Amino acid sequence: MSSLAQASARNEHGLYLVEGENMVREAVRTGKALSVLIDESKLSLYEKSIPSGIEIITLSGHVIKKISTTVTPQGILALCALPQETSLGDIGTRVVVLNGVQDSGNVGTIWRTAEAAGFTGLLMDNNCADPFSPKVLRSSMGACFRIPVIRLDDLCGAFKYFSGFSIIATSLEGETLFKTSLPKDNILIIIGSEARGIHEDVLSYATRKVKIPMKGQTESLNASIAAAIIMYEIMRR
Template identity: 35%
Template sequence: MITSASNQQIKRVIQLNAKAKSRREEGCFVAEGIKLFRETPAALRDRVFVEASFAEDDQHREIMEEVRKGSFEVVEDRVFEKMCDTRTPQGILTIARMPEYRAEELLGSEGHVPLILVLEDLQDPGNLGTIIRTAEGAGVTGIFMSNKTADPFQPKVIRSTMGSIYRVPFIREEDLCARLDWLREREVYAYAAHLKGENSYNQEDYRKGTAFLIGNEGNGLSDQLAGKAAHLIRIPMEGQVESLNAAVAAALLMYTAHGQRHA
């Protein structure tokens, strides 16, 4: 049992929780809780840490049987709390290896029409996690995000995805404009919600290869990226509201495409 917070493994977990640089260098991140342990594919589990009282509790016998199949450590309760990003730890914490994807994988499997999200400089971790989770539900085949978008492997994003982080392919991009050119060559057409949009979002046909562009929470899409869109669309607003939250707007567009494709 690990009983000291100065243990190198404990320090490693704390660093992975706190610093994006550490996560990038190791290619690993932290997933807290029972659900995320179960959602993490066994092949991606680097090491599992369990609180001593959790390991000794009979109601966790089934989970502990799964934990014992891989590399794990039991940690004294007071030390375990220091490892966690949440205020009320669930007693189990997984260090997972980051999944990696090729751009072609984001187009979906053969026979599927691509449904892509392109995220430019989103900053709110909760928005990003919600978008990834919603993307899985709406059948999105992949997400391209700018390098300035919030780190998808930070703890709050991971919790918000509820496991979708392992099932929705995504790639961080240096040049989203070049990626849109690449998508157009593959007959995937970009739609940008924009104040200058002529048609309402629900007047377009998304049954062909489609990419939705979602911009920064405060500034929206850059002119450069919006200029790459094949179509500018608008989301009608009533009252004095100027725009929707980024995650809500993304969900509206994704499920409109989903509805058309499954009508």
């Protein structure tokens, strides 16, 4: 079980773990949990909240701590199957595209914010953090169970599928976000790497480039903050 903290093991077995009471509850509610692992000393605390059709596996606190990736485990985890391959047609018409976003916390936070702002899917290249790594899952706060994600080798090839969509990219040469006319639907928002921004090949597919105005001496914003501002500006209109 502890090997599932590594991407290679997750891909080999087609499984991943989520931990903590809230994440396990959501995994169960959405039908994603195959089984639930509980610290034997906390069985009475959690057992009643697990539906009868889901297998409960009790483990010692020592084993739970070994499996857990958090400093203070809550004593409950869920084993879930990696989702089957999702087609581009299944991620809806309001999509966030991640190009080389390698920080796990940013990927998870963008996933969570995308759901909150009414976006329907996440599209990312293989240079991004693994969406089913423990930190991404924790940061997503359950959005991982509800908003589909697709990982691709070639984002540019995927853009051809979204013919007629507005493809919005962040760029220092872009129009000021708050003065730009943007659609509420049939839209892709591209968020680039924290260090290098959006790759030139990907940027070339943008139908509109925008920038977020900043005062003071700040040169850039965190990727998840920039994504949130753009998503909520679109939702506001």
